[in-house]
Amino acid sequence: MRGNTMCRSRGFSSRWTHLVLVLSALCCLLTPTLSVKHENFKTCAQSGFCKRNRDYADHASSLSSSWDSPYKLDSSSIKFSNGVLSGTLLKTIDTTIAETVRLPLIITFLESGTARITIDEERRQKGEIELRHDSKARKERYNEAEKWAIVGGMQLSSGAAVSRDAEAGSTKVVYGPGSTFEAVIHHAPFGVDFKRGGETQIKFNEKGYMNVEHWRPKIEKPVEGKKEGEDGISEEVAKETGEDESTWWEESFGGNTDSKPRGPESVGIDVTFPGYEHVYGIAEHTGPLSLKQTRGGEGNFNEPYRLYNSDVFEYELDSPMTLYGSIPFMQAHKKDSTVGILWLNAAETWIDIVKAKISANPLSLGIGGHTDTQTHWFSESGLIDVFVFLGPSPKDVVRSYSELTGYTQLPQQFAIGYHQCRWNYVTDEDVRDVDRKFDKHSIPYDVIWLDIEYTEGKKYFTWDPLTFPDPLGMQKQLDAHDRKLVAIIDPHIKNEGGYGVVDELKSKDLAVHNKDDTIYEGWCWPGSSYWIDCFSPSARKWWAGLFQYAKFPSSAPNLFIWNDMNEPSVFNGPETTMPKDNLHHGHWEHRDVHNINGMTLINATYEALLSRNKAEEKSLRRPFVLTRSFYSGSQRLGAMWTGDNQASWDHLAASVGMILSMGISGFPFAGADVGGFFGNPSKELLTRWYQAGAFYPFFRGHAHIDTRRREPYLAGAPSTEIITQALRLRYSLLPAWYTAFHQASTSGTPIVQPNYYVHPGDEKGFAIDDQLYLGNTGLLAKPVTSEGAESVDIYLADAETYYDYFDFTTYQGPGTKTVAAPLEKIPILMQGGHIIPRRERPRRSSGLMKFDPFTLVVVLGNSGDAEGELYLDDGESFEYEAGAYIHRKFAYSGTTLTLSSEDLSIEGKKTKQYLQTMMDVRVEKIIIIGAPESWKTKSEVGVSEEGANKSTPVKKAALSWHAASGGKAAWAVVRNPAVAIGKGWKVDFAS
Numbered sequence: 001m002r003g004n005t006m007c008r009s010r011g012f013s014s015r016w017t018h019l020v021l022v023l024s025a026l027c028c029l030l031t032p033t034l035s036v037k038h039e040n041f042k043t044c045a046q047s048g049f050c051k052r053n054r055d056y057a058d059h060a061s062s063l064s065s066s067w068d069s070p071y072k073l074d075s076s077s078i079k080f081s082n083g084v085l086s087g088t089l090l091k092t093i094d095t096t097i098a099e100t101v102r103l104p105l106i107i108t109f110l111e112s113g114t115a116r117i118t119i120d121e122e123r124r125q126k127g128e129i130e131l132r133h134d135s136k137a138r139k140e141r142y143n144e145a146e147k148w149a150i151v152g153g154m155q156l157s158s159g160a161a162v163s164r165d166a167e168a169g170s171t172k173v174v175y176g177p178g179s180t181f182e183a184v185i186h187h188a189p190f191g192v193d194f195k196r197g198g199e200t201q202i203k204f205n206e207k208g209y210m211n212v213e214h215w216r217p218k219i220e221k222p223v224e225g226k227k228e229g230e231d232g233i234s235e236e237v238a239k240e241t242g243e244d245e246s247t248w249w250e251e252s253f254g255g256n257t258d259s260k261p262r263g264p265e266s267v268g269i270d271v272t273f274p275g276y277e278h279v280y281g282i283a284e285h286t287g288p289l290s291l292k293q294t295r296g297g298e299g300n301f302n303e304p305y306r307l308y309n310s311d312v313f314e315y316e317l318d319s320p321m322t323l324y325g326s327i328p329f330m331q332a333h334k335k336d337s338t339v340g341i342l343w344l345n346a347a348e349t350w351i352d353i354v355k356a357k358i359s360a361n362p363l364s365l366g367i368g369g370h371t372d373t374q375t376h377w378f379s380e381s382g383l384i385d386v387f388v389f390l391g392p393s394p395k396d397v398v399r400s401y402s403e404l405t406g407y408t409q410l411p412q413q414f415a416i417g418y419h420q421c422r423w424n425y426v427t428d429e430d431v432r433d434v435d436r437k438f439d440k441h442s443i444p445y446d447v448i449w450l451d452i453e454y455t456e457g458k459k460y461f462t463w464d465p466l467t468f469p470d471p472l473g474m475q476k477q478l479d480a481h482d483r484k485l486v487a488i489i490d491p492h493i494k495n496e497g498g499y500g501v502v503d504e505l506k507s508k509d510l511a512v513h514n515k516d517d518t519i520y521e522g523w524c525w526p527g528s529s530y531w532i533d534c535f536s537p538s539a540r541k542w543w544a545g546l547f548q549y550a551k552f553p554s555s556a557p558n559l560f561i562w563n564d565m566n567e568p569s570v571f572n573g574p575e576t577t578m579p580k581d582n583l584h585h586g587h588w589e590h591r592d593v594h595n596i597n598g599m600t601l602i603n604a605t606y607e608a609l610l611s612r613n614k615a616e617e618k619s620l621r622r623p624f625v626l627t628r629s630f631y632s633g634s635q636r637l638g639a640m641w642t643g644d645n646q647a648s649w650d651h652l653a654a655s656v657g658m659i660l661s662m663g664i665s666g667f668p669f670a671g672a673d674v675g676g677f678f679g680n681p682s683k684e685l686l687t688r689w690y691q692a693g694a695f696y697p698f699f700r701g702h703a704h705i706d707t708r709r710r711e712p713y714l715a716g717a718p719s720t721e722i723i724t725q726a727l728r729l730r731y732s733l734l735p736a737w738y739t740a741f742h743q744a745s746t747s748g749t750p751i752v753q754p755n756y757y758v759h760p761g762d763e764k765g766f767a768i769d770d771q772l773y774l775g776n777t778g779l780l781a782k783p784v785t786s787e788g789a790e791s792v793d794i795y796l797a798d799a800e801t802y803y804d805y806f807d808f809t810t811y812q813g814p815g816t817k818t819v820a821a822p823l824e825k826i827p828i829l830m831q832g833g834h835i836i837p838r839r840e841r842p843r844r845s846s847g848l849m850k851f852d853p854f855t856l857v858v859v860l861g862n863s864g865d866a867e868g869e870l871y872l873d874d875g876e877s878f879e880y881e882a883g884a885y886i887h888r889k890f891a892y893s894g895t896t897l898t899l900s901s902e903d904l905s906i907e908g909k910k911t912k913q914y915l916q917t918m919m920d921v922r923v924e925k926i927i928i929i930g931a932p933e934s935w936k937t938k939s940e941v942g943v944s945e946e947g948a949n950k951s952t953p954v955k956k957a958a959l960s961w962h963a964a965s966g967g968k969a970a971w972a973v974v975r976n977p978a979v980a981i982g983k984g985w986k987v988d989f990a991s
């Protein structure tokens with residue numbers, strides 16, 4: 001939804017209302033261009049540990065080869081068994097007296113080929129430190145990020161083998177598939193090189209930026225009058241090491257002082273990808289998919305990429321500033337090789353990126369220079385805990401990452417239809433009216449949304465009795481066409497007497513605490529509020545109870561949930577969030593867990609929606625939760641959107657790269673507000689945005705309360721018609737989308753994919769982020785994102801034939817092709833070699849398409865062959881887990897001239913029963929694009945179906961062929977082959 005601003009026109013108590021209204025009127029009048037308030041968010045120089053770690057790196061760099069990283073692995077401490085290497089790192093802090101800090105090291109080698117490096121601090125681990133200010137916080141470094149993020153893939157490697165090289169001072173572990181991976185652990189200074197096939201892919205601490213700020217007591221500065229030098233040890237040390245102590249013990253920003261009871265405790269290390277020029281990931285940021293350098297210079301950023309989940313009001317484009325969510329997962333890519341790392345730390349994190357030109361060694365004649373991408377990661381607290389993925393393909397890296405953090409939830413079918421939202425549909429009659437108007441204009445949609453105004457005074461789990469007198473009647477009307485309602489429920493709970501929810505929250509002590517362990521109070525939409533602490537199992541259990549039908553009045557089974565403001569957004573908190581020294585369940589400081597906070601809320605809501613359904617007669621339905629804040633693992637629980645964007649062409653353009661970035665970051669169920677949240681889009685912009693939105697995995701129109709109404713039927717000619725076509729296109733392709741979601745939910749594959757992911761060998765396409773492939777359907781869309789465009793240039797990476805989706809105009813790759821794109825047209829090409837499933841009957845909602853027949857579009861490639869997949873289930877329950885689904889592979893062979901449907905499913909308890917329900921669902925049409933000229937005289941094809949009565953002759957179906965003309969390919973149609981979608985069959989074009 002929206003953020004914290006004077007422009008917001010609600011939320012304060014009456015005393016403020018007048019002033020706010022006046023100011024907001026002024027402010028909204030005076031701000032035609034919107035911009036982020038930089039002063040509300042820290043720069044690196046304003047974030048103590050960021051500055052310290054950057055300074056440390058600068059210091060190390062300036063000394064270059066004479067820099068001696070103070071971290072050494074004690075060789076005598078190394079142990080190895082069952083795929084786990086352990087030992088102790090010694091950090092020398094005072095060379096004169098050889099004083100060291102002990103840092104336990106564990107390197108884990110997993111059966112999957114993933115490795116993990118974990119570095120802790122012994123003294124904090126044992127709790128042998130003193131907290132300042134009588135703090136109630138935990139003493140250990142936070143070690144529970146894995147509890148939230150990691151759900152699988154942790155089986156230890158049985159084949160990993162260790163060997164030592166005493167002379168080189170290193171230890172080597174061979175592991176991974178076919179023992180082709182290697183970790184070379186250097187003892188002094190400590191560092192690890194990861195190799196694949198003998199070639200180094202990733203180096204840790206090559207630059208010597210490793211930094212673990214160990215615990216130390218605060219030595220009070222000499223008081224005035226005391227003789228200098230008497231008590232000045234820490235100052236001397238500081239001078240010697242060049243460390244900046246000013247932010248060790250206390251830090252202030254925006255009027256808030258962080259008490260930092262554990263003192264300085266940041267961790268950091270450099271990670272080099274030798275020979276890799278492109279890095280991707282670390283969502284969520286604006287800016288290009290292929291990440292920029294961050295240490296200044298022409299066209300580069302001056303600030304590191306930041307990960308600190310924040311409600312960034314009116315965020316800016318092309319920026320490394322933090323946004324609402326964090327996925328600390330990065331991929332490095334070069335021709336035919338991809339590797340990656342996951343930095344499992346939930347505290348505020350920054351990442352510097354430098355692409356260093358390494359010149360050719362003059363002695364190695366003929367070998368040119370190359371580029372290394374040097375990254376530097378640091379977090380305010382917690383462990384160094386890094387997972388290492390060695391690829392070799394982008395698919396392998398995303399799969400390994402998803403195996404650990406979980407696959408995308410397979411959503412209900414409705415969730416990938418179109419969602420109609422605005423702040424706000426103001427009454428239940430308004431909702432009913434919008435619903436009727438969609439029908440009147442024959443525009444499909446699945447879900448209508450309610451923003452915060454539906455509640456009584458921003459008290460969640462209530463309805464405003466004046467504006468929403470009949471919520472059940474409203475939900476019933478929606479259900480008549482299998483439509484859903486999504487209502488917002490945020491984590492801030494209004495502090496108001498007589499509100500049952502807040503009374504329970506307080507009496508059961510389930511809210512986030514202040515640093516002194518009393519309940520934390522802050523400001524958000526309702527005014528004074530408390531925040532549920534979903535790190536607490538009892539809080540999550542209580543939350544689940546609130547969604548029971550009996551407890552959440554007037555909630556029906558077609559109601560689902562939107563969790564917003566879960567960074568958490570706190571209007572009067574530092575950087576619009578909670579103080580870092582707040583305490584959560586288990587007495588972890590907010591500092592330690594901040595980036596996971598949003599995920600804990602949607603975890604609780606997901607579980608809540610499951611348990612409210614237990615009483616239903618229907619089998620359990622899959623929850624739907626939309627979240628704004630997220631972390632690694634959130635993909636298991638719902639969808640995300642890119643927050644409060646603006647109705648401008650550049651925001652439309654930026655959305656494509658941001659959504660692609662979410663896909664390769666393992667959270668592909670992503671979308672941006674169609675039309676732009678702030679401001680009023682022109683008709684043209686709105687139209688183009690719907691056309692782009694038809695290719696967002698999560699497709700929702702949304703708008704700010706101050707904007708004009710913009711439901712598609714209001715746009716007027718020709719926009720309403722064009723938008724309707726875009727929505728119908730989305731609905732006709734739902735079988736392809738759902739199949740892509742299935743693939744994401746089983747192998748981590750992004751739902752929409754960037755060029756480098758599909759063509760990992762094509763160097764020219766590595767930075768392309770303005771066009772996208774839909775799953776593995778071969779559909780390539782290039783949304784129009786500039787005003788007045790009549791055409792777009794589409795980049796084709798491979799030597800394949802591509803066809804215009806609508807008129808079959810052919811384009812021969814590779815190269816950049818200009819494709820006409822008048823307003824009514826979405827530029828979409830079909831890559832040869834694929835078969836695309838569609839459902840072409842226009843319906844009001846996806847639920848009404850359940851038993852509709854299919855059309856298969858066979859797009860012949862240069863080889864003359866094509867193949868595709870279809871995944872299908874009931875679209876709502878979990879019965880697919882018991883085999884209640886259809887999964888077919890379609891293959892057309894240009895050699896045998898047959899199209900066949902093969903079963904890819906694994907039979908389960910519910911398979912037969914499900915197939916029975918789908919028995920009458922047939923293929924009604926097959927379109928063959930690039931059909932051979934020899935079919936000119938053909939009028940029939942032979943059709944045979946599995947299980948058919950052997951004595952019944954093979955059926956015939958009519959074929960018509962259409963000649964190529966004016967650059968458009970020849971095509972053929974088989975009408976009504978009438979084969980069942982759930983059965984094996986064959987269409988014979990030779991007979």
Ligand SMILES: *[C@@H]1O[C@H](CO)[C@@H](O)[C@H](O)[C@H]1NC(C)=O
Nearest residue numbers: 147148603604606607636637
């Ligand atoms: C929610 O979190 C708890 C605690 O980490 C976990 O056991 C549970 O599986 C999570 N629920 C879902 C749906 O992921």
Ligand SMILES: *[C@@H]1O[C@H](CO)[C@@H](O)[C@H](O)[C@H]1NC(C)=O
Nearest residue numbers: 947948949950951952953954
């Ligand atoms: C198979 O077809 C024959 C001839 O049409 C018919 O008599 C017979 O009943 C059919 N058998 C089955 C099992 O449908």
